[in-house]
Amino acid sequence: MLYTIMPLERIYSNRTQSILGNGTGKEDVKAGGAAEYQTISLNHGSVYARKEGDKYVVDGIHSTDMNDYLNPSYFPGSSIDV
Numbered sequence: 001m002l003y004t005i006m007p008l009e010r011i012y013s014n015r016t017q018s019i020l021g022n023g024t025g026k027e028d029v030k031a032g033g034a035a036e037y038q039t040i041s042l043n044h045g046s047v048y049a050r051k052e053g054d055k056y057v058v059d060g061i062h063s064t065d066m067n068d069y070l071n072p073s074y075f076p077g078s079s080i081d082v
Helices: 006-021 065-069
Strands: 037-041 046-050 056-063
Touching: 046 065
Parallel strands: none
Antiparallel strands: 037 046, 046 056
């Protein structure tokens, strides 16, 4: 279950295409190569980010604290410091 205001098409668009493309889910479709992923630990879970250029972009969140899902810095597509 996702607690988000973002449309599901935006959240799952790149991930779905990469899973259907090669079955691993760890490939960046736009760049045509393997994407670099980073896991950032939170107090009650973690945030998953992928590298785009010289910054990291939030790809997903897994937390037991519902306030983490409402934090604008953890919204999918937002930049995050690693």
